[in-house]
Amino acid sequence: MTGDGFDPVSFLERAVPVASNEDVGAMRDLLVETLEANGADPTVDDAGNTVASKGASDPETHLVLNTHIDTVSPHIPYSREDGTIHGRGSCDAKGPLAALLAAFFSADPASDSRVTLAITPDEELLSTGAAALDVDGDLYIVGEPTGLDVCTAAKGRFEGTVTLGGVAAHAAEPDSGSNAIDALAPVLDALRSFDDDRPAHPELGPATLTPTMVDGGENSNQVPAECRLVVDRRSVPPETADGFRSSLLETLESVVPEGIDVGFELTERPTPFLEAFATDPDHDLVTTLADASQRVGGRGDVRPFTAATEASYFSPAPVVVFGPGVLADDEGAVAHADREYVHTDDVRTAAEALVQTVDHLVS
Template identity: 55%
Template sequence: MPMNRASLDGSRTGFDPIEFLERAVSIETHERVDELREDVRSILGAHGHDPTVDATGTLVVTRGSGEPAVGNTDRAVSHIVLNTHLDTVSPHVPPEWGPDGDRLSGRGACDAAGALAAMLATFLTTELTSGRLTLALTPDEEVYSTGARSLVERADSPLRDADAVIVGEPTGLDVCPAAPGRFEGTIELGGEHAHAARPDTGNNAVDALAEVLLALRSFDDRDDVPGDHPQLGAPTLTPTVVQGGEATNQVPASARLTVDRRPVPPETPDSFEATLLDQFDAAVPSSIDVSFSFTDRPTPFFDAWSTDPDHPLVLTLSAASGGDVRAFGAATEASYFAGVAPTVVFGPGSLADAVGPVAHADREYVSIDEIHEAATALISATTALLAT
């Protein structure tokens, strides 16, 4: 641990976000988050808070009464939820300090232990004279987001009366009031087997992939597909996995193509599927059967979402952080929360830098200064929003 790293108001709270960050990154969270969650629970308990943990492993703790500031009964924000995730992608990469002690590398350093450290400091440090502040930490963000989905759906969810949600992800201290969604599904083509010496007697499903790929390339040119979004830009549709054929001397009767869709509002899974099948109906020979199905998963895919960039949450947090207001570059479970309350994504670290990928990469790291700056901005913004 580098020396001379002062804790953020540690004299009052006894909590040092940098010490916590180093410990958090040292814990393996790519398969289970129990150890890290219990560490957080212990810290909260030591400060007099009594968090709950639901069946999915989501930790929730709340401070404040939710009562409005004196003389202000119509403020826009009286309950803020701070959310980030506890899990990481594989494999575990242990923490390592940079040569100048100015940054910490390791799995989860920026995605999302950095945001967790800043949010925990915020929850413990913010002086609430009015309003309510909730910390909600979810597991399984990197796979199915079962924790986040349950948090939205359960009857006692703190999101029921939330006025603002801040989701911790690596944004480089920019405030992101929008993000693309993500759908994934498989196109199945059905033809008819035949001897490869007489291809004209069968219906070649693999050959029909040519028409399918061309149809995918022109899909976003349709008038009934959402165009460029003012915050998110254009949607994307990418073929990712292909399978087909059974024998090298046989006309293949089946082929499968998996596609990745990054939608922008107002596209939904249902509208995407209907439009895609209409596109294929005009492009693929009638001798080939075409169907589409979304990849089976226990939780819904992420819809694209956006929050008004002029909302007090966006303006106050961006003023506090000094960062830009822009769209987040990846799909996130903030999608679930945005349907309930105005939502932004914010945190220290970056998905990528000038050298290459950072989050999910072996060189993942976070700047120590950004941890302090993120916590300071969050404390300033939550204080201002809940007091005005």
């Protein structure tokens, strides 16, 4: 239990049973109720973000604590045994939320500092909340299951479709047309070699480009006039979504055979893609949180995060990802899996590490 009486595990026991996979309304109500019961004055904006602040209105240092209340489907019921809470959202990301709440309630900002809790409603789908979030922070801590490690970087994720256009013809006379599917061969070769001359990121390693879905052709006895290939891009800084699109299209145009048209467009979405980010591992935000985590029982490790997060929306301001729970363990997937869980001791450890970090940064 933190010094102000808020118990993050008790909150988590209330939060995990609340389904927030299809509609976050009930979970947001619980969050607002909890904030108000602990003296905060939260607001909910038009995008569904829940925001509460304390401290100076024009601060020199503004620390933002962020995570999300939505979960993936299906909802998995709550259970608890032997110091472990099971259920959808237990580690992704209601456990991190509980720890962030403890830090926010304990915060006592100095006269020139401000702390804001900003909780988004749509991280697992389109990040509509984060894209609309009107919070201008200097430092950000994003709650996700990191095993109490401090994560300073993450790859971005882009998705798009390569379209190959040829000329239909009878399969008995294949040379009378232009086979769009046959043109996949040089395209796939180009995808495999796309990053050969690009340096790996010092923390995140190399970017990846993976073909994931393909379709084309209309009849089994016809030279296909069109073929579509979906690709998944895991980017590293400083690549942007627009930069990737332009670079890949230029590469593909240079390899497709004569008579084949090629195009590449990113998948349409109402919000920006989650791009890669990287924070200096020596920044005070990083070292403070890593030291605090180690002091209260974590490893204190600093490493990249293996999944894309809304932290990318807050970069290039210094941002780290931190929280109790893990994405996967020795048995397999944890977050987004039927066996999702978080250890209550880790929730308390994360809360104490965050309390100490917030105190150092803004008090």
